[in-house]
């Protein structure tokens with residue numbers, strides 16, 4: 001079988017006209033009923049935020065209890081921001097089969113060392129600034145060189161593309177997808193401000209740009225309070241279903 005280098009294409013080799021199934025991670029869950037609803041609508045991965053400053057933070061023990069509800073083939077993902085190796089290792093030991101997501105300032109060496117110590121694959125978040133006119137780097141958007149980032153984090157299972165926001169992530173903000181390079185030698189996970197309304201456009205824009213594409217959503221599937229305020233950490237079953245339906249539509 002030809003690989004992507006031999007074909008000159010940057011996506012998985014597949015029959016003509018067949019779109020790959022875009023895998024879906026739903027992140028920032030804190031409640032049993034939301035985990036069950038996410039699984040029921042077809043999420044492939046469920047993210048638990050182990051960053052104490054996040055409004056969606058759960059303790060490692062709580063993440064482990066929630067992760068025990070997952071059926072086979074649904075992957076728990078543990079999200080860390082600048083966590084110590086010892087804490088990350090202790091948390092991952094509680095959640096068998098979890099993938100690690102590094103969403104802070106972790107260096108390539110730190111990511112590789114922690115992932116190796118945990119014996120788990122890791123995703124590295126690329127926090128992409130929004131466009132500043134005249135500041136487009138060779139490899140990407142607004143001074144962010146995604147090609148260099150991919151080379152630096154070559155041991156990552158995937159690069160997670162997020163908007164650069166205060167608080168490291170979970171800001172519900174998107175970035176300019178069209179500025180990204182077209183041929184990234186990495187598996188990509190698009191995140192940052194995704195919603196049922198825009199995820200199809202994001203998939204269409206990025207599907208061909210990496211080795212594969214998955215999507216990750218948090219804010220865009222959260223419930224709102226009586227005054228319309230976001231309820232961070234509380235998911236809406238209806239919005240999760242609508243998000244998955246929009247992804248399926250994009251893949252059809």
Ligand SMILES: O=C(O)c1ccccc1N[C@@H]1O[C@H](COP(=O)(O)O)[C@@H](O)[C@H]1O
Nearest residue numbers: 027054168169170171172192193218219
């Ligand atoms: O969810 C958080 O609070 C969070 C905190 C610190 C780093 C990352 C965080 N979430 C991740 O951010 C992206 C984008 O989320 P959103 O859909 O824009 O809200 C996603 O990967 C979340 O898992």
